Amino acid sequence: MIKRNIWCWLFGIIGSLLSIFLFIEVKLYSEAILYIFYVIIGVYGWFEWRKDFADGSEIRIRKWKLFPHIKWVLICIAGATSLGYYFSSNSEAVRPYADASTTMFSFLATFMEAKKILSSWYFWIAINSFSIWLYAERGLFVYSGQMIVFAILSVVGLRRWMRDYRKQIERVI
Numbered sequence: 001m002i003k004r005n006i007w008c009w010l011f012g013i014i015g016s017l018l019s020i021f022l023f024i025e026v027k028l029y030s031e032a033i034l035y036i037f038y039v040i041i042g043v044y045g046w047f048e049w050r051k052d053f054a055d056g057s058e059i060r061i062r063k064w065k066l067f068p069h070i071k072w073v074l075i076c077i078a079g080a081t082s083l084g085y086y087f088s089s090n091s092e093a094v095r096p097y098a099d100a101s102t103t104m105f106s107f108l109a110t111f112m113e114a115k116k117i118l119s120s121w122y123f124w125i126a127i128n129s130f131s132i133w134l135y136a137e138r139g140l141f142v143y144s145g146q147m148i149v150f151a152i153l154s155v156v157g158l159r160r161w162m163r164d165y166r167k168q169i170e171r172v173i
Contacts, residue, residue, distance in 0.1 A: 063119070
């Protein structure tokens with residue numbers, strides 16, 4: 001993803017398929033839903049990015065203005081509250097609101113990545129950092145370690161995409 005390589009979507013799909021069953025086993029149901037979404041958005045991301053490759057151009061990074069960010073953050077908060085309430089009331093889910101929050105905001109960040117939105121990396125930094133605790137608390141230390149790596153890579157991704165975005169702008173000017 002950092003290098004804007006389309007193959008990241010395929011590897012994301014495969015990794016997500018493997019994770020779905022684990023999250024069901026440890027009763028992080030929102031995370032299981034998230035990984036189902038990752039499979040679906042992985043297919044979408046593949047085709048979305050493929051459009052840029054089809055006409056021979058590079059993956060162009062985009063920016064959102066403030067209003068779309070506010071709108072989507074409010075939608076994620078409402079979704080996390082609803083999903084957290086549902087799983088706290090109707091299942092034996094552990095940490096249903098924390099789980100639902102990372103799930104909803106991961107939906108948003110992944111969608112933003114598929115659309116090549118620069119600020120998706122800020123969301124990933126926050127989500128991956130929070131997920132370190134969420135996974136460790138459930139004894140998923142391999143996933144917690146993975147989130148440490150992903151948090152670091154999110155910072156690297158942000159810096160790289162910012163640099164590439166500035167280059168894009170310079171070419172236009």
